[in-house]
Amino acid sequence: MRFITDSVQSVVLRFGVMYFRKSPTVLPHIPALESTTSLKSIKILLFSVNRQKCDNFIKSNCQFKMVNINGTPRLIKRLLIFPSNDKRFCYEFRRQRRKPNIFYCNGCEKMGIFFRAKMDQNGELQIQDKKHVCKKLQYSTEKYFDIRKIRKPNYEFLENCNTNSRKVLIIFNPKDQSQCYDFRWRSCTKSFCCISCDVEAKIMNISKKNEYVEMLRLTHLCKYRPYNREQFFKFNNFVLADDFEIQTQMIKGKERKTLFIFNENDKTKCYNFQYQPSVKAFICKECSKQKIRVTAKIHQNSDGEKYLLLSKKQHVCEMVKYTPQKDDEIILRQPDFKIMEETCDGVTKLFVFDSQDQNLGYIFPRERKNCNRYICHGCRHFVQRSKKTKEKLNGIVYLSLIKDENGEYFIQMKNQKRSCQPRKYEPQNELEIADSYMSLKMNLKLLTVIFIIKRNHHQNV
Numbered sequence: 226m227r228f229i230t231d232s233v234q235s236v237v238l239r240f241g242v243m244y245f246r247k248s249p250t251v252l253p254h255i256p257a258l259e260s261t262t263s264l265k266s267i268k269i270l271l272f273s274v275n276r277q278k279c280d281n282f283i284k285s286n287c288q289f290k291m292v293n294i295n296g297t298p299r300l301i302k303r304l305l306i307f308p309s310n311d312k313r314f315c316y317e318f319r320r321q322r323r324k325p326n327i328f329y330c331n332g333c334e335k336m337g338i339f340f341r342a343k344m345d346q347n348g349e350l351q352i353q354d355k356k357h358v359c360k361k362l363q364y365s366t367e368k369y370f371d372i373r374k375i376r377k378p379n380y381e382f383l384e385n386c387n388t389n390s391r392k393v394l395i396i397f398n399p400k401d402q403s404q405c406y407d408f409r410w411r412s413c414t415k416s417f418c419c420i421s422c423d424v425e426a427k428i429m430n431i432s433k434k435n436e437y438v439e440m441l442r443l444t445h446l447c448k449y450r451p452y453n454r455e456q457f458f459k460f461n462n463f464v465l466a467d468d469f470e471i472q473t474q475m476i477k478g479k480e481r482k483t484l485f486i487f488n489e490n491d492k493t494k495c496y497n498f499q500y501q502p503s504v505k506a507f508i509c510k511e512c513s514k515q516k517i518r519v520t521a522k523i524h525q526n527s528d529g530e531k532y533l534l535l536s537k538k539q540h541v542c543e544m545v546k547y548t549p550q551k552d553d554e555i556i557l558r559q560p561d562f563k564i565m566e567e568t569c570d571g572v573t574k575l576f577v578f579d580s581q582d583q584n585l586g587y588i589f590p591r592e593r594k595n596c597n598r599y600i601c602h603g604c605r606h607f608v609q610r611s612k613k614t615k616e617k618l619n620g621i622v623y624l625s626l627i628k629d630e631n632g633e634y635f636i637q638m639k640n641q642k643r644s645c646q647p648r649k650y651e652p653q654n655e656l657e658i659a660d661s662y663m664s665l666k667m668n669l670k671l672l673t674v675i676f677i678i679k680r681n682h683h684q685n686v
């Protein structure tokens with residue numbers, strides 16, 4: 226016999242397999258401990274009490290009900306036993322983790338006494354032949370929820386699927402069996418989990434006559450998705466050239482490749498993949514938002530035909546509407562623009578002529594050094610001004626300056642909305658200022674040199 230401290234820091238008297246928890250408010254009444262002094266006799270007494278307690282279950286005629294209480298992240302099961310016909314009062318029992326047919330009265334347990342109930346194989350209730358030390362609880366529909374059971378044909382359990390765990394639970398929209406929720410098996414929680422959110426479900430009495438699905442959350446707010454049974458049993462992972470398309474775009478001066486894999490029967494729908502150079506593969510955009518990595522790699526057969534090899538992972542995303550490559554990319558070549566390398570502030574600038582009037586245009590300073598992105602000066606100026614004046618802003622025009630294979634520069638830009646007005650083309654201004662800027666720079670250098678010479682001179686003196 227020894228005193229130990231349990232996880233809630235209350236003193237527990239440990240003896241054999243029994244635990245007596247000394248609650249901060251009420252002490253369990255154990256006459257044996259009060260009247261006996263010899264350790265040997267306590268042992269014997271407790272042992273006999275112990276044995277007796279385990280065995281004295283009697284059939285109960287009380288009404289009872291299995292309910293859920295709201296726990297996070299899921300619902301928790303409770304057994305409610307109504308001691309009389311008055312359904313306003315009940316005792317609340319929790320389930321033993323290892324033996325799900327054994328229950329403990331919560332109220333009694335808090336006072337250091339174990340009051341057990343047992344559900345036998347025929348679904349009949351047995352309780353221990355003793356009195357509760359706890360008080361009855363008020364039954365309320367706000368605290369206790371009926372268990373959400375889904376019965377066939379409102380669900381379907383699929384095995385040997387192409388998913389990671391090979392098991393899928395489909396829960397249909399009761400009003401429309403072509404729509405469903407898709408639940409995947411999760412071994413860590415031993416439950417099925419909705420692929421769009423974290424609602425859990427369990428199959429009870431699996432492959433028995435009274436099999437049903439229990440939802441472990443009160444509400445499920447996800448949208449139903451179209452049900453496609455074949456999708457779970459497709460094991461080939463090739464996509465031929467007819468069923469995919471790769472688009473290349475220039476974004477901020479960088480090449481971006483997008484892969485569209487079409488629905489075989491409906492080419493307006495597709496999965497959307499983005500190329501990732503680090504893994505040399507395309508990755509599904511929507512799935513990666515949900516931390517699932519569905520990849521596609523480009524291969525070529527001996528005839529030079531391209532095809533895709535898909536990863537075994539299944540999409541958790543829905544197909545999206547296919548949008549053909551927009552024709553809003555604008556390419557400009559000289560003389561539609563001029564490059565001004567040495568300007569007043571030392572920043573390389575572009576002058577892009579207005580497409581309507583060749584005397585007008587826009588100045589684009591380079592965004593940063595060693596960068597091929599340029600921002601419209603007028604738009605940027607407008608943004609700064611609009612912070613004060615609250616004028617309506619249309620957008621800022623950006624463009625990229627790119628060198629082609631022949632070493633010739635061209636401009637690539639999107640069809641963008643601009644906030645500014647075109648200005649007159651006055652290259653002299655920019656360049657003249659540039660000249661004076663250069664001489665200013667020279668003068669500054671000269672002044673610095675003079676200053677250093679003078680300082681050294683003073684120090685030497």
Ligand SMILES: [Zn+2]
Pocket residue numbers: 316330331332333334340357358359360
């Ligand atoms: Zn009790």
Ligand SMILES: [Zn+2]
Pocket residue numbers: 419420421422423424445446447
């Ligand atoms: Zn969900």
Ligand SMILES: [Zn+2]
Pocket residue numbers: 496509510511512513519540541542543
């Ligand atoms: Zn996907």
Ligand SMILES: [Zn+2]
Pocket residue numbers: 587601602603604605622643644645646
């Ligand atoms: Zn502009």
